[in-house]
Amino acid sequence: MSGNNKHHSSYGTYIIVWIALIAFTSITVTIAGVNLGRYTLFIALAIAAIKSTLVINIFMHIKFDEPIFKAFLGISGATLFIIFLLTFFDYLYR
């Protein structure tokens, strides 16, 4: 059964996302020069996460795909996160 996505994003949508990505890139580079103390890493990762969300949802189309794909992504992401968390229970408390 062929199941090509009925939803096709427009050229314009992709270009807007691209502009947003470039904008966030310039924000993250500019902010790197500002001393944010303890928040530097967090903000850099937050911006990276926003960029990723755009790429995954629009470019990789997961927003418009069957929900199971989002579930799968969630499972994998959650597992990776937990692995980080548990490993740091060692390093944070040495």
Add this chain to the structure above:
Amino acid sequence: MANDIAVKNFYQQSTNKHTGILSWLLTKDHKRIGLMYMMAIMTFFIVGILIGVLMRLELISPGRTIMGAQTYNTLFTLHGVIMIFLFIIPGLPAIFGNFFLPIQIGAADVVFPRLNLLSWYIYMIGAALVLISLFLPGGPIDTGWTFYIPYSVRSTTNVSMALFAAFVLGFSSILTGINFITTVHRLRAPGMGFFKMPLFVWATYATAWIQIIATPVIAITILLVIIERAFGVGIFDPALGGDPILFQHMFWIYSHPAVYIMILPAMGVVSEIIPTFSRRTIFGYKQIAYSSLAIAFIGYLVWAHHMFSSGMSDTARWIFSLLTFIVALPSGVKIFNWVATMYKGSIDPQPPFLWVMNFIFLFSIGGLTGLVLGSLATDIHLTDTYFVVAHFHYVMFGGTGTIFFAALHYWFPKMFGRMYNMKLARIAVVLYFIGFNMLYFPKFIMGYMGMPRRYYDYLPQFTPYQRISTIGSWILVGTIFFIFGYLIHALLKGKKATSNPWGGVTLEWHIPSPPPLENFETIPTVTHEPYDFSQLKEMKNE
């Protein structure tokens, strides 16, 4: 399908135009691929067993018996590498998963048949690389299958080649996992919702998730060790700021979930065999299905129980100990549900059922001793002793290994269209039980008494236990060869099997033995619950 003789089976039909061996090597048929895996995996299993026999022979007396210490080190390393990467991890999924998962969901094949064949080739390449690593200059690897830093970087043996072989084998595992998950989501027959699937399918599905998510972590760990050997980057080298314990974290982040890759399919098989031979529907179907997912998930959270004495933080130690106790719970759910299924059932003690009895006893011992090891205070005394060796052999060999034989005895008539000698099979079950316990139980005692693992030599007070263990190895291995003997005899001369010799009701028992190429004449529409034995009357007319 009343007339088995008229319908051609999958040995007589091919997915390609070749004949002879090429029709196998270029097949897209999941059943043939399962059998090709069986040939390869059984061969390596036998090699692994023989290495074990040699090890036990060396240990029959203190001091040198038949080999030197270096040889002994390479033997226990190879025994581990072969048994784990070439036998147990692929074993049940690649053989029985490949053969039966599509049939049990009412499909003609998996979603990616050519990828399936590729998985087999990748497995064979990985196996070849293991063999090659034995003969290159430097000699076979001697680090133990766990290849811990720093020795895996310093050892002058062929660590990189052996590790690269494991890396390649990981891809085989990953591709199988991808195929199975997609197949379960996309090819279930009409009417077969997730909660009508047989529990073996649930188990294989949960296993596939572990294969996909955990295997890449060992892949990167292996790459890092190979890079370290080649370039001395310092990632795990304390002299350059690295942390050897980080290696252990990364190693066990895969290798603990890996043991669930080993046991979940086995538990799936048990969930098939018990209802069939109790002639009763499984007790607590949903709980068993969910427990497979729970084990798969919680299994990711316990890895550092292999590292209690490594030097990691106390906080990490108690957290992982707690999580380890929690992971025992879903397994307990399964065992209770299996026993409840048998209660007031109509028990038919055929060989597959007897094998499952073996499993329940041996796996329970393994599981319970896991609690002893999961508890921090006791683990400090028992870690890296024979107690651990006994524990994992009871769960891996007594658990998955036993079910390997159970699955073989259960599905043999379906796969090969022949019956084997029941009396010999029953004798084998008993001999196996005796040999197994003789081989491994003394190891609990020796471990408790302080005998370290992976030691080539030992103090005289251990000698009587070592001797009993060695004799047990002869009985067990002898029994295994006996089993292969009567099964091969059955292949050649056994009585022809009907489509349903045991009275099972999952979809594989509705089709001829052996199955036709596309499994079903027409894809069935599923209306019954998976273990609904009222179907048996209708099936007699099929």
Add this chain to the structure above:
Amino acid sequence: MSDHQEAVVHQVHRDDVGARMGMWLFLFTEVLLFGGMFLVYAVYRYQYPDQFHFAAMELNTTLGTLNTIILLTSSLTVALSIAALQRGNKFLSLVFLSATLLFALMFMIIKYFEWTTKISHGIYPGSPELLAKPNGQILFFGLYYIMTGLHGLHVLVGMVVISFMIVFISRDKVTPDNYVKLENSGLYWHLVDLIWIFLFPLFYLIQ
């Protein structure tokens, strides 16, 4: 059992959703592969925050930013390529795909210059200059080479895959009615971009 075998050719059953599902599952393995490396990075950055900061100053932020923009743009062009094919415009699709390949090449060239510059300054695993530095810096550069190297390898593989897609589209093996292969290639390429989205701030923007 007769040994005469018949070949049974059955209709190849097409399942685009299944094909994409398989691809996503493969991508998760890549996420976990790099995830493992990010874990190593995280541990050592936690242990050596200052040394990571000093070591990062040796990296050229301009080139890193340029590479980030190049890769983001290549993600755009591969998405546009699929959009073009969906609208039946084979020529435009090929143009965008070729642009993607070009951007990938530019990325690799810049990477090559970054690496060779470092190596000529004596900063590479095992070099006396590097070993003379504090441990945290040694680890930083070790991680830099391994992670950007592994990423670069994936870029190269992506270039091969995109080249195949260019050939397939040219030869009408991938068409506006049957383009899941192109979608899957795009998914792979976006993953390569995603990894870099995280690598970039973690290596180049620790100021």
